[in-house]
Amino acid sequence: MTSLYHVGIIGYGAMGGWHAKYIDSYSKTKVKGIFDINPERNKYAENRGYMVYPSKDAMFADVEIDAIIIATTNESHKELSVAAMAAGKHVICEKHTTLNSAELQEIIAASKKYSRVFTINQNRRTNKDFTLMRQKIEEGLIGDVYIIESRVQGSRGIPKGWRTLKELGGGMMLDWGVHLIDQIMYMIDEKVVSVYCNMYSIEHPEVDDNFRLTIIFESGLTAIVEVSTNSYIALPRWYVLGKTGTLKIDDWDCDGKVVRNIDRENVWDEEIFHTKAGLSKTMAPRSKDSTEELILSKIAEPLDDLIVVYEQFISAIEGKGSLTITAEQAMRVMKVIDAAFLSHRTSNAIKIDI
Numbered sequence: 229m230t231s232l233y234h235v236g237i238i239g240y241g242a243m244g245g246w247h248a249k250y251i252d253s254y255s256k257t258k259v260k261g262i263f264d265i266n267p268e269r270n271k272y273a274e275n276r277g278y279m280v281y282p283s284k285d286a287m288f289a290d291v292e293i294d295a296i297i298i299a300t301t302n303e304s305h306k307e308l309s310v311a312a313m314a315a316g317k318h319v320i321c322e323k324h325t326t327l328n329s330a331e332l333q334e335i336i337a338a339s340k341k342y343s344r345v346f347t348i349n350q351n352r353r354t355n356k357d358f359t360l361m362r363q364k365i366e367e368g369l370i371g372d373v374y375i376i377e378s379r380v381q382g383s384r385g386i387p388k389g390w391r392t393l394k395e396l397g398g399g400m401m402l403d404w405g406v407h408l409i410d411q412i413m414y415m416i417d418e419k420v421v422s423v424y425c426n427m428y429s430i431e432h433p434e435v436d437d438n439f440r441l442t443i444i445f446e447s448g449l450t451a452i453v454e455v456s457t458n459s460y461i462a463l464p465r466w467y468v469l470g471k472t473g474t475l476k477i478d479d480w481d482c483d484g485k486v487v488r489n490i491d492r493e494n495v496w497d498e499e500i501f502h503t504k505a506g507l508s509k510t511m512a513p514r515s516k517d518s519t520e521e522l523i524l525s526k527i528a529e530p531l532d533d534l535i536v537v538y539e540q541f542i543s544a545i546e547g548k549g550s551l552t553i554t555a556e557q558a559m560r561v562m563k564v565i566d567a568a569f570l571s572h573r574t575s576n577a578i579k580i581d582i
């Protein structure tokens with residue numbers, strides 16, 4: 229195949245436009261055209277020099293199109309992904325890939341049937357806050373980790389549009405949760421054995437605008453994932469407990485620190501302390517010289533953009549490497565999400581083996 233891959237974009241909204249920017253900046257890809265049902269977006273695409281297809285089928289029939297970006301609302305991802313691959317196109321699908329794991333299985337089957345490369349835009353695996361947190365854990369700064377808290381919080385509610393509509397795959401579990409769960413699953417190479425979730429519909433009765441999710445892995449390591457759209461006092465983006473220390477990253481700017489134990493003897497005094505909570509020995513403060521504090525600084529790499537998604541995609545098409553964002557990985561995430569919705573409906577922890 230040619231070294232320059234022509235790309236069609238279905239759904240030229242905010243994310244479609246974002247993809248177009250990066251596709252045209254990458255040396256191996258170029259946007260040829262778009263299909264969108266919005267006349268204003270079509271006019272905008274024409275002004276940028278892109279072909280505007282009259283239908284998705286017209287785009288699929290274009291032999292010059294090598295790959296399709298699917299950036300439509302979520303309920304159409306399965307149908308469009310399968311149809312694009314049946315037409316001989318490779319596919320990058322926006323997250324969340326499908327509404328449930330059963331739909332994703334149909335896409336996986338189509339990818340194998342038509343021998344097409346299928347990947348998902350899970351670009352937040354390269355976010356600096358996530359990369360920094362993972363790096364410091366892997367350096368062993370806080371010992372064996374047993375709790376990871378990951379949260380995204382806002383105070384303005386859900387943006388109007390598809391996110392407020394259940395039939396379009398709205399809600400925070402499928403909007404932000406899929407990213408946060410993917411980060412955790414990508415980092416932790418263990419089976420998930422239990423999922424428990426509470427969802428809240430504060431402003432929009434059809435969908436969750438807040439949720440609290442607990443994921444327990446085979447070793448007992450626990451991930452707590454939280455998304456809230458009406459939090460007026462922010463908690464840390466990451467809060468991680470290890471056996472010898474604690475890591476905290478406050479925000480997207482990676483402001484944070486590690487406090488870890490350097491007093492290995494951990495000798496307890498005999499007296500009971502007078503604390504603000506009353507008499508306590510268990511919660512007595514440590515001496516200042518028994519811990520050390522390390523201020524975290526934002527790392528320069530990796531890239532917080534879409535190029536890394538395209539690189540692994542083109543490498544797989546050319547047979548030079550394997551996908552790093554696979555449908556099978558997305559399947560594990562979708563099965564956790566399926567279990568989260570079931571947990572919320574039944575008010576029970578869901579035992580799973582994923």
